[in-house]
Amino acid sequence: MKDIAFAVVIAICAALLVAFLTNDFYLRILFSIGIYFICASGMNVLLGYAGQKSLGQAGLFAAGAYSAALLTTAGGMNGWVALVLATLISALCGVLIAVPSLRVRGPSLAMVTLAFGVVIEKLVTEATEIFGGAMGIYDVQPPTIGGEALTMSQWVWFTIALGLITHLLLRNLLVGRFGRAFRSIQADEVAASAVGIPVVRYKVLAFVIAAATCGLAGALVAQQNAYINSDFVTFHLSIFILLLVLFGGSGSLGGPFLGAVILTLLSSLLARWTWIEHLVNGVLLLFALYAMPGGIAGMLSSLKDRLFAPAAGIRKAVPGPAGAASLPVRKNELAVGATVMTAENVCKSYGGIKPARDITFSLKAGHIHALIGPNGAGKSTMINMLSGIVRKDQGSIAFLGHDLSRRPTYRICELGIARTFQNLRLFKELTVLDNVLLGSHSRMKNGFFRSLFGLGGREEAAARARAFDILRFVDLADVAGMRAGSLAYGFQRRVELARALATEPVLLLLDEPAAGLNPQETAELGQLLLRIRDQGLTILLVEHHMDLVMRISDHVLVLDYGAKIAEGEPALVQADRRVVEAYLGADDNEIADLARPAERVPA
Numbered sequence: 001m002k003d004i005a006f007a008v009v010i011a012i013c014a015a016l017l018v019a020f021l022t023n024d025f026y027l028r029i030l031f032s033i034g035i036y037f038i039c040a041s042g043m044n045v046l047l048g049y050a051g052q053k054s055l056g057q058a059g060l061f062a063a064g065a066y067s068a069a070l071l072t073t074a075g076g077m078n079g080w081v082a083l084v085l086a087t088l089i090s091a092l093c094g095v096l097i098a099v100p101s102l103r104v105r106g107p108s109l110a111m112v113t114l115a116f117g118v119v120i121e122k123l124v125t126e127a128t129e130i131f132g133g134a135m136g137i138y139d140v141q142p143p144t145i146g147g148e149a150l151t152m153s154q155w156v157w158f159t160i161a162l163g164l165i166t167h168l169l170l171r172n173l174l175v176g177r178f179g180r181a182f183r184s185i186q187a188d189e190v191a192a193s194a195v196g197i198p199v200v201r202y203k204v205l206a207f208v209i210a211a212a213t214c215g216l217a218g219a220l221v222a223q224q225n226a227y228i229n230s231d232f233v234t235f236h237l238s239i240f241i242l243l244l245v246l247f248g249g250s251g252s253l254g255g256p257f258l259g260a261v262i263l264t265l266l267s268s269l270l271a272r273w274t275w276i277e278h279l280v281n282g283v284l285l286l287f288a289l290y291a292m293p294g295g296i297a298g299m300l301s302s303l304k305d306r307l308f309a310p311a312a313g314i315r316k317a318v319p320g321p322a323g324a325a326s327l328p329v330r331k332n333e334l335a336v337g338a339t340v341m342t343a344e345n346v347c348k349s350y351g352g353i354k355p356a357r358d359i360t361f362s363l364k365a366g367h368i369h370a371l372i373g374p375n376g377a378g379k380s381t382m383i384n385m386l387s388g389i390v391r392k393d394q395g396s397i398a399f400l401g402h403d404l405s406r407r408p409t410y411r412i413c414e415l416g417i418a419r420t421f422q423n424l425r426l427f428k429e430l431t432v433l434d435n436v437l438l439g440s441h442s443r444m445k446n447g448f449f450r451s452l453f454g455l456g457g458r459e460e461a462a463a464r465a466r467a468f469d470i471l472r473f474v475d476l477a478d479v480a481g482m483r484a485g486s487l488a489y490g491f492q493r494r495v496e497l498a499r500a501l502a503t504e505p506v507l508l509l510l511d512e513p514a515a516g517l518n519p520q521e522t523a524e525l526g527q528l529l530l531r532i533r534d535q536g537l538t539i540l541l542v543e544h545h546m547d548l549v550m551r552i553s554d555h556v557l558v559l560d561y562g563a564k565i566a567e568g569e570p571a572l573v574q575a576d577r578r579v580v581e582a583y584l585g586a587d588d589n590e591i592a593d594l595a596r597p598a599e600r601v602p603a
């Protein structure tokens with residue numbers, strides 16, 4: 001709430017300043033700050049939160065500017081209506097530019113968006129009959145009040161108001177489930193989809209937001225100048241919009257404002273020497289990328305941490321609210337032992353390698369099933385197929401009567417299957433609490449507009465309370481406010497488990513959860529898994545620690561070279577000749593563990 005008050009105070013101060021300014025030059029600088037702030041706010045969602053690098057924003061600025069120009073000149077439309085329509089048209093162009101992002105990433109995406117910007121630049125330069133080329137379009141109609149065009153001061157006030165509204169709306173969106181979802185996509189798309197984030201939808205949304213704000217800024221510029229030509233649409237503008245975010249602080253709510261103020265003032269100072277301005281912007285871009293990854297906002301924030309927090313860079317642990325350490329479980333009618341999942345004749349091959357050959361099994365409610373086998377037997381591939389990350393070639397997989405064949409990973413998570421990964425896939429830059437809240441994403445109902453208008457507070461509070469319950473259940477409540485990546489490895493494994501539990505699964509797929517843990521931590525993990533099972537969850541556990549497997553499992557499945565070679569109760573599997581033979585080529589400790597009669601933990 002403090003940040004909202006701060007934004008409102010800044011806007012009021014800027015508005016008061018306008019009242020005392022009579023010089024058009026200074027008013028134009030304030031207008032430009034407002035315009036660039038609006039562009040940067042949307043770009044921050046795309047780049048800073050969703051991590052999508054776009055070099056084509058000038059094209060979207062042009063979409064807004066030329067739409068407003070053509071709608072009011074050729075279309076004879078009212079200035080207000082044209083402003084709204086131009087923003088919507090740009091948002092639609094955002095969908096267009098988002099499509100490649102679904103296929104390419106990183107530098108390739110930057111190249112594709114760059115090409116989009118170049119195409120638009122060429123279009124408005126060469127298609128002179130429509131866009132006027134260098135001559136441009138004159139008499140663009142502005143919004144009017146009582147039939148009167150806005151004065152320069154009124155334009156600045158209007159831009160300040162739009163800037164404030166844009167900031168507050170995006171702030172509402174970014175502090176809740178949408179902001180977390182964008183950040184998770186930036187961190188790891190596979191892990192994001194595994195916790196129920198529809199990655200494609202969120203990527204498109206980020207592009208649309210950035211396009212709408214750039215288009216709005218373009219339309220405002222065209223209408224304020226009553227003129228637009230191809231000189232406005234340059235590659236330099238795309239770079240400048242990128243720089244606003246990177247220099248100000250990408251992924252920070254205050255970053256776009258800092259970038260817009262500092263860089264617009266610098267631009268105005270250097271406006272007489274264009275080549276120096278471009279050179280300075282280039283140097284600043286390099287500087288921001290290499291020396292100041294968090295931008296000015298990041299620098300200020302770490303300075304604040306250094307001054308006011310004893311451990312710089314690590315946020316203080318946030319104690320959880322009082323409450324019982326229970327696991328929020330999904331309501332279902334399943335009796336212990338009922339069939340949760342069936343896999344029939346599942347096959348998968350990678351060229352000549354066949355990690356799954358005609359595998360059939362079923363999983364029972366409230367049981368711990370273990371999937372074991374020597375290295376390369378196909379265990380992770382099976383977990384990947386069950387969670388939709390890898391597509392099977394043949395066979396069928398059904399979960400609670402639903403065929404999983406064509407469902408994307410996030411839908412499978414929504415149905416009630418959660419997973420952890422062999423190689424940890426935490427959102428390391430986010431706090432432990434945010435990681436767990438991301439697990440709750442698919443259980444939360446706040447839609448785009450509710451979040452945008454800040455109406456999701458109650459649900460967010462409930463999700464936080466649930467997340468703390470889970471953190472207490474796995475004994476991590478004390479580190480809720482810490483950055484997940486800063487924790488010891490054993491803690492990180494538990495955070496990943498807590499994140500999976502937050503999806504409120506019926507079936508939990510755990511891929512080597514004890515990998516990298518010491519014997520004490522492995523024993524604690526065993527106890528924790530038994531407590532989870534006692535809450536009614538079904539677990540499929542891939543593990544090499546045979547001692548753990550034999551102690552806690554109710555049922556063991558054994559794979560070798562992609563084929564199921566045995567299944568049954570741990571003691572029976574342990575004595576199976578084929579299993580021992582399969583393991584003869586495996587690690588000596590595993591064979592010893594397999595041979596040792598395990599002390600069973602009573603169910």
Ligand SMILES: Nc1ncnc2c1ncn2[C@@H]1O[C@H](COP(=O)(O)OP(=O)(O)OP(=O)(O)O)[C@@H](O)[C@H]1O
Nearest residue numbers: 350353355373374375376377378379380381382422
């Ligand atoms: N994406 C892929 N492309 C090609 N081959 C793959 C791919 N994924 C897995 N494999 C191969 O499939 C086989 C089974 O791999 P998988 O990771 O499922 O085994 P695993 O039983 O989990 O092994 P480990 O216990 O070592 O993790 C291996 O030979 C592996 O090299």
